[in-house]
Amino acid sequence: MLKRYIERFSWVDFLLKLFQVLALAAIVIGIFNTLSVARYSSDQWVTLIFAGLAQGSIYALIALGYTLVYGILLMINFAHGDVYMAGAFTSVFLADSFALSGFLASHPVLAILILLLVAVTVSMVLNVIVERVAYRPLRGAPRLVPLITAIGASFTIEYTFRGLYGAEFHAYPTVPALSGIINIAGYEIPRVQIVVLVAAVVLMLGLYFFVERTKIGKAMRAVSEDKEVARLMGINVDKVIMITFAVGGALAGAAGVFNGLFRPQGVFFFMGFIPGIKAFTAAVLGGIGNVPGAMVGGLFLGVFEAVGPNLILEGLGIPAVNQLRDAFAFTLLVIILIFRPQGIFGERLAEKKA
Amino acid sequence: MAAMLEINNIHTYYGNIHALKGISLTVEEGEIVTLIGANGAGKTTTLRTISGLLKPREGNVVLEGEDITGIPAHKLVYKGIAMVPEGRGVFAKLSVQENLEMGAYSRSDKNGIKDDFERVFALFPRLKERRSQVAGTLSGGEQQMLATGRAMMAKPRLLLLDEPSMGLAPVLVESVFDAIEQINREGTTVLLVEQNALMALSIANRGYVLQTGQIVLRDKAEALKENEMVQKAYLGME
Numbered sequence: 375m376l377k378r379y380i381e382r383f384s385w386v387d388f389l390l391k392l393f394q395v396l397a398l399a400a401i402v403i404g405i406f407n408t409l410s411v412a413r414y415s416s417d418q419w420v421t422l423i424f425a426g427l428a429q430g431s432i433y434a435l436i437a438l439g440y441t442l443v444y445g446i447l448l449m450i451n452f453a454h455g456d457v458y459m460a461g462a463f464t465s466v467f468l469a470d471s472f473a474l475s476g477f478l479a480s481h482p483v484l485a486i487l488i489l490l491l492v493a494v495t496v497s498m499v500l501n502v503i504v505e506r507v508a509y510r511p512l513r514g515a516p517r518l519v520p521l522i523t524a525i526g527a528s529f530t531i532e533y534t535f536r537g538l539y540g541a542e543f544h545a546y547p548t549v550p551a552l553s554g555i556i557n558i559a560g561y562e563i564p565r566v567q568i569v570v571l572v573a574a575v576v577l578m579l580g581l582y583f584f585v586e587r588t589k590i591g592k593a594m595r596a597v598s599e600d601k602e603v604a605r606l607m608g609i610n611v612d613k614v615i616m617i618t619f620a621v622g623g624a625l626a627g628a629a630g631v632f633n634g635l636f637r638p639q640g641v642f643f644f645m646g647f648i649p650g651i652k653a654f655t656a657a658v659l660g661g662i663g664n665v666p667g668a669m670v671g672g673l674f675l676g677v678f679e680a681v682g683p684n685l686i687l688e689g690l691g692i693p694a695v696n697q698l699r700d701a702f703a704f705t706l707l708v709i710i711l712i713f714r715p716q717g718i719f720g721e722r723l724a725e726k727k728a
Numbered sequence: 729m730a731a732m733l734e735i736n737n738i739h740t741y742y743g744n745i746h747a748l749k750g751i752s753l754t755v756e757e758g759e760i761v762t763l764i765g766a767n768g769a770g771k772t773t774t775l776r777t778i779s780g781l782l783k784p785r786e787g788n789v790v791l792e793g794e795d796i797t798g799i800p801a802h803k804l805v806y807k808g809i810a811m812v813p814e815g816r817g818v819f820a821k822l823s824v825q826e827n828l829e830m831g832a833y834s835r836s837d838k839n840g841i842k843d844d845f846e847r848v849f850a851l852f853p854r855l856k857e858r859r860s861q862v863a864g865t866l867s868g869g870e871q872q873m874l875a876t877g878r879a880m881m882a883k884p885r886l887l888l889l890d891e892p893s894m895g896l897a898p899v900l901v902e903s904v905f906d907a908i909e910q911i912n913r914e915g916t917t918v919l920l921v922e923q924n925a926l927m928a929l930s931i932a933n934r935g936y937v938l939q940t941g942q943i944v945l946r947d948k949a950e951a952l953k954e955n956e957m958v959q960k961a962y963l964g965m966e
Binding site: 589592593595596599600602603604605606607608609610611 | 779780781800801802803805806810811813817819820821822826829830831833834878882
């Protein structure tokens with residue numbers, strides 16, 4: 375028994391196991407310490423959780439774009455974060471003028487719908503163009519090649535926007551109708567967070583319905599399983615891929631406006647980078663290629679990075695935990711990739727027939 | 729009247745490999761025609777060229793008098809060609825029902841599709857029982873039924889079948905071939921590629937024998953069964 379164990383011993387496995395145990399121990403000790411000194415009230419926790427859910431729903435919307443494209447083309451569209459930026463950036467100017475003219479205050483619902491429409495259209499069209507220009511000509515090329523054009527597309531979009539609108543920061547105006555708080559079971563939640571969360575969930579349910587029930591949605595699933603057989607069914611594979619990019623882009627554009635309502639600051643040409651990578655993390659977390667996985671992964675990541683630093687790191691005696699939010703989220707990505715590369719919902723990452 | 733399918737002097741390449749070296753064949757309306765031959769003879773390549781998955785470098789494919797050479801596969805479905813690919817190719821993560829719906833992707837006549845669902849379920853009652861099951865969980869025989877039923881959902885006039893007997897127990901092979909005959913009796917022309925030459929020749933009207941990308945023999949199915957060379961090479965008789 376022991377002999378066998380020694381024969382099969384490998385340092386890599388041992389270190390991974392050790393790392394796993396240490397990570398778990400750190401989490402448990404951190405949570406225990408934080409909770410035992412009752413550093414935060416339940417009010418504060420609920421505030422963090424809802425902020426996390428609202429942020430997470432934005433990640434989820436972006437993550438869906440990654441996961442839909444991966445499901446069909448087995449590639450990561452690294453320009454997706456910039457597609458999100460494009461929608462948010464274009465709408466900010468319209469939002470400003472709506473705020474100045476008073477339209478945003480007098481007709482908030484209509485104004486936000488128009489903003490959404492503009493952002494969705496811009497992101498959708500842009501994503502379709504990216505697919506047409508940067509990916510379609512490379513279909514059948516080795517998988518590393520479209521990855522490089524994806525990075526090229528990403529820079530092209532970023533610096534085109536910088537060239538068009540400059541490098542300054544812009545901010546969404548506050549919407550009077552969305553400020554204020556809602557009282558849920560005795561806890562006070564900012565209204566905008568609830569609205570963003572509900573709107574994002576509605577969009578996600580819509581997407582789920584689209585993929586599961588409609589003819590095009592079924593065709594998308596068929597194409598993701600086997601392109602050649604899909605063609606034999608009469609499905610125009612290029613068209614389905616285009617629709618996939620359009621849908622992913624539309625969701626990213628909507629996420630851009632939601633983000634502007636929720637966190638008005640920080641609209642500039644590079645704003646898509648961090649949310650893009652976070653949403654990618656969320657997609658991997660849920661199991662890339664898996665639609666419900668991206669939704670759950672996004673919400674989970676949002677809550678995890680909102681609550682985690684306070685809950686775990688603070689208990690370990692680490693100062694200024696809120697600044698470690700991003701590091702915390704990406705540590706999560708590393709841990710997932712080491713221990714559960716297939717994600718929560720377990721769709722296999724192994725190479726399938728492309 | 730023009731034949732259902734006529735291919736003239738087709739040359740198809742995989743990269744630099746010359747897979748089909750001038751194949752010509754005809755399929756008349758209402759027939760079952762079979763292509764037999766060893767592994768690598770070019771049977772599958774011939775079907776894939778007809779269905780538009782591959783483009784021939786030379787020669788042409790004519791469907792009911794219309795030249796369809798080089799038209800992509802997804803458009804040919806609308807012209808009445810359906811294919812059951814080698815290895816069945818069911819969508820494993822889609823349900824049986826959804827697989828059949830995909831078969832009818834090219835159609836928009838709701839009532840006609842409904843009738844064809846009933847027709848497929850009458851032909852393969854097992855599929856009706858497993859309607860909501862995910863196709864990946866079906867047995868090999870059931871998957872073959874599903875792939876065949878799915879091709880029927882396109883309401884093709886010409887059905888291309890690639891090795892429907894592959895990997896199936898003899899009992900199942902027989903029921904699959906019964907179904908093919910039934911489909912043919914209901915008015916669909918069939919071009920069948922098979923390694924199981926005996927089964928194929930027993931339901932076919934005519935047959936072609938392929939060897940290394942060329943047709944070496946063509947005749948009525950009964951005559952091929954009696955042919956000495958065919959008996960030796962493909963029917964395992966001495």
